[in-house]
Amino acid sequence: MSNIYYGPSNSSIDNCTDVDDLMKRYYLPVFYGAIFIVGVVGNITALLVYIIKVRPWKSSTIIMVNLVITDLLFMISLPFLTYYYSQNDSWTLGITMCRFTRFIFHFNLYGSILFLTCLAIFRYVAIVHPMHAHSIKKKRWGTLACILGWTVAVAEISPIFNQIEMKVQDNKTYCLDLASNNPEFMWPYSWVLTVLGYLVPLVVVCLCYWRIMKELKQGPHKESRKRVRARRLIVLILTCFIVCFFPFHALRAWRIYTKLTPETNCMLDRWAHAAYIISRPIAAVNIIINLPLYTLSGDCFKQAFMEMFRFDRLMSKTKEIVEVAVISKHTTKITHDESS
Structure with a gap:
């Protein structure tokens, strides 16, 4: 096995279990392939529903559409990463594509965090400050928030293009991930990403949803459909922040x-690398967790989805058949009783 992923003191040690190498070869291709299939089908469907059926667009709709686009951009890189790891770390597509795949992974991560944070802020204003609810729903605020989100995400991730490297060893070309590149640069840079790209948005999201939960506990109709949907949205987004994003940043x-x-x-080195490898697809699972968000966003996505794929007609026809069957059965029973 090549020891290109380890520090100089470990480069000559061959007595350690290659646990991280096994994780890359078998774990990453399977998970990235599964995420690609579900993500492509789910996000293309969501995008079509938003473009064709959802009317009118509100600020939350624009944020959701940008979240879909961010996820679809990440889908472009997944076949290349899946093939790369299935070939035991053999990269053949050049430095530009290497940097692009690493860039788009992190752009999806921090872009998703920013768009989810924007959604939390907009939801906070709409529920906690209802006097501004009509204003915050206007499309211009969603557009402005998304422009700001794209700009900040690109600014956070742009140093990757100069730092991601390809290395050749034992006649094999490696496309190194962010944490495997120059540690002297990546150590402070990763903390900048963690603090500005994850911890600050996490604090904002927690504060927004804490205030929203307090507001939802007050007044009548605590179990109304709108409030139940708001609680589910909160749980889903916080799950995404804690389950998907936290392990990745810590590891x-x-x-x-x-x-x-x-x-x-050397074993600690390999287990640290293996744990980091495990966390990367888990971070990408946010793409799948995002899919239920669309039905909870409050912009009639669920109704539009049902109408687009004619589930509403199917349900109505099924209901009619059931009603006819029940009436027929009831009538037959009455006739039988009368004849008796």
């Missing part, structure tokens, strides 16, 4: 730290 920091410290035990 990336651990991975870079072990690479930065030459005295790290």
Whole structure:
């Protein structure tokens, strides 16, 4: 096995289990392939529903559409990553595509975080400050928020293009992930990404939803459909932040730290790398968790989806058949009783 992913003190050690190499070869292709299939089908369907059926568009609709586009951009890179890892780390597409695939992974991650944060802020204003609810729903605020989100995400991730490297060893070309590149640069840069790209949005989201939950507990109709939907939206977004994004940021920091410290035990080094590998598809699972968000966003997506695929007609016809069957059965029973 090549030891290109480890520090100089570990480069000559061959007595450690290659657990991280096995994870890359078998775990990453399977998970990335599954995410690609579900993500492409789900997000293309969502985009078609938004473009064709959802009317009128509100600020939340624009945020959701941009979230879909961000996820679809990530879908472009997944076949390349799946093939790369299935071929045991053999990259053949050049440095530009290498940097693009690494860039788009992190852009999807931090773009999703920013768009979910925007959604939380807009929801906070609509529920906690109802006097401004009509204004915040206007399309211009959604457009402005998304322009700002794209700009900040690109600014956060742009250094990757200069830092991601390809390395050749044992006649094989490697496209190194962010945490496997120059640790002297990646250590402070990863903390900038963690603080500005994840922790600050997490605090904003938690504060917004804490105030929203307090507001939803007050007044009558606590179990109304609108309030239940709002609670489910909160749970889903917080799950995405904690389950998908937290392990990735914590394990990336651990991975870079072990690479930065030459005295790290070789097994600890490999397990840190393996844990980081596990966290990457988990971070990408936010693409699948985003799919239920569309039905909870409050912009009639569920109704539009049902109408577009004619589920409403199917349901009405099924209801009619059931009613006819029940009436027929009831009539037959009455006739039988009368004849008796």
